[in-house]
Amino acid sequence: MTQSRAMTKNDLAAVSRLLGQSWRRTYSPIMGADTTARLSDDKHAPEKLAAELEDNDKMSFVAERPDGSIAGYAMAAMDDGGDVMLDRLHIEPNEFGTGLATDLLHAVLAAHAGIPSIALEVIEGNDRAIAFYQKHGFEAVERRPAAHGVGGHASLIMRRLLPRA
Numbered sequence: 001m002t003q004s005r006a007m008t009k010n011d012l013a014a015v016s017r018l019l020g021q022s023w024r025r026t027y028s029p030i031m032g033a034d035t036t037a038r039l040s041d042d043k044h045a046p047e048k049l050a051a052e053l054e055d056n057d058k059m060s061f062v063a064e065r066p067d068g069s070i071a072g073y074a075m076a077a078m079d080d081g082g083d084v085m086l087d088r089l090h091i092e093p094n095e096f097g098t099g100l101a102t103d104l105l106h107a108v109l110a111a112h113a114g115i116p117s118i119a120l121e122v123i124e125g126n127d128r129a130i131a132f133y134q135k136h137g138f139e140a141v142e143r144r145p146a147a148h149g150v151g152g153h154a155s156l157i158m159r160r161l162l163p164r165a
Contacts, residue, residue: 001066002063002064002065002066002071002072002095002100002103003063003064004061004062004063004064004072004103004104004106004107005061005062005064006059006060006061006062007053007060007061007062007073007075008053009050009053011062011070012046012049012050012053013046014062014069014070015044015049015060015062015070015073016044016045016046016049018070018072018073018090018092019040019043019044019049019073019088019090020040020041020044022090022091023036023039023040023044023090024036024037024040025093026126026128026129027039027040027123027126029125030123030125030126030153031123031153052075055077057077057078057079058075058076058077058078058087059075059076059077059108059111059112060073060074060075061073061074061075061104061107061108061111063091063095063100063103063104071091071092071095071100072089072090072091072092072095072100072101072103072104073088073089073090073091073104074086074088074089074090074104074105074107074108075087075088076108076111076112076118078112082115083115083117083119084112084115084117084118084119085118085119085120085121086105086108086118086119086120087120089101089104089105089108089120089129091104101132102136105136109162112162113162115162116161116162117159117160117161117162118159118160118162119141119157119158119159119160120133120138120157120158120159121146121155121156121157121158122155122156122158123146123153123154123155124143124153124154124155124156125153130156130158133158133160134158136160137160137161138158138159138160139158139159139160140156140157140158141157141158141159142156142157143155143156143157144157
């Protein structure tokens, strides 16, 4: 059974590897292998993830197996206006359908209790993710060009209203 917890510096290499594999598997068919690899290698390098751990406006979580291996990762960021964006949620493919992604999502939501809503951006064509987020109460509220250097692709901004405490 996996356990969700706050990410630490000891997790950097495993999370970087997980993100690289997840991005290549998910986005290569959408953006092409070269573009996906270039973007992932830049954005998911251990030193970039380490800098995010130091950022007080970002919260990172991992799902750790009993043997200590990392099976999933999520990160959410709060902007200057107090809005929270779920920036990443990735799990190992052998964990699909096990509830692990839901557990990580719940860890993010619990850490941001009291905020009115949480948003995320998902690239069109990532149908598995879109269906997952819809299942968990997120609704598409905007369509726009994809962020993060993913030129030529559209993304959806999805939002979920959260209950007041």
